[in-house]
Amino acid sequence: MTTTVPVPDGWPSTEEQARAVQDELREHVILDEPGPPPGTGHVTGVDVAYDDERDVVAAAAVVLDASSLSLVAEATAVGRVSFPYVPGLLAFREIPTVLAALDALPCPPGLVVCDGYGLAHPRRFGLASHLGVLTGLPTIGVAKNPFTFAHDDPATPRGSTSALLAGTEEVGRALRTRDGVKPVFVSVGHRVSLPVACAHTLALTPEYRLPETTRRADALCREALRRTRSG
DNA sequence: GCGACAG
DNA sequence: ATCTTGTCGC
Numbered sequence A: 001m002t003t004t005v006p007v008p009d010g011w012p013s014t015e016e017q018a019r020a021v022q023d024e025l026r027e028h029v030i031l032d033e034p035g036p037p038p039g040t041g042h043v044t045g046v047d048v049a050y051d052d053e054r055d056v057v058a059a060a061a062v063v064l065d066a067s068s069l070s071l072v073a074e075a076t077a078v079g080r081v082s083f084p085y086v087p088g089l090l091a092f093r094e095i096p097t098v099l100a101a102l103d104a105l106p107c108p109p110g111l112v113v114c115d116g117y118g119l120a121h122p123r124r125f126g127l128a129s130h131l132g133v134l135t136g137l138p139t140i141g142v143a144k145n146p147f148t149f150a151h152d153d154p155a156t157p158r159g160s161t162s163a164l165l166a167g168t169e170e171v172g173r174a175l176r177t178r179d180g181v182k183p184v185f186v187s188v189g190h191r192v193s194l195p196v197a198c199a200h201t202l203a204l205t206p207e208y209r210l211p212e213t214t215r216r217a218d219a220l221c222r223e224a225l226r227r228t229r230s231g
Numbered sequence B: 001g002c003g004a005c006a007g
Numbered sequence C: 001a002t003c004t005t006g007t008c009g010c
Helices: A015-028 A093-105 A125-137 A194-203 A212-228
Strands: A002-005 A040-049 A057-067 A071-080 A111-114 A139-143 A161-166 A170-173 A183-189
Touching: A002 A093, A015 A093, A015 A125, A040 A093, A040 A194, A057 A093, A057 A212, A071 A093, A071 A212, A093 A125, A111 A125, A111 A194, A125 A139, A125 A183, A139 A194, A161 A183, A170 A194, A183 A194
Parallel strands: A002 A071, A040 A111, A111 A139
Antiparallel strands: A040 A057, A057 A071, A139 A183, A161 A170, A170 A183
């Protein structure tokens, strides 16, 4: 079942408004909790796919058992594109529909894994941070690119890390999830520590570079978008 | 001022 | 993100 969502009332309509929202909500991020132990409970991946031509966005939330990585539940939602893509303001484009997909789940999500950044953000409030503050859930961000941040190449073996740096501040880590393959970029969202976020990411990558959560959420939201086009 | 820039 | 064929390899 796919739920349909409108753009929320009061949603920012300018970049200036959106940045002001980030500056305000940032105060509510919790950074001093370790987060759920890797391999226990639920882990949920969220992702979105777009059809800018038709102004449609589809989101998916996929709940896995953290220990076996088997499917527990999944939900999708479709909505209107709520913001243009602006680097640093990605959350305003994705969050309304992602929230609807999470709400449609029949069980608690546990840790939420986002496709993008949390703390590693120009104002230290990326998608994962934003989603965490709005839901109260523990969240992390796992991105495929280093954005504007600096990093050294991690050593070759899976599990190797290097700091993601904004100046001298460590805002995340480059984490090698497969031997010799381009690393992913992990940052903290809400209520999870950086070492625990990296441990979760490793637990979610037994076979591929990207976490099973995001792989499955990606496949599901694309399928939901296709159903929107044909049905 | 110019370019770069998560998805 | 999305547009897109074949191709090399496990």
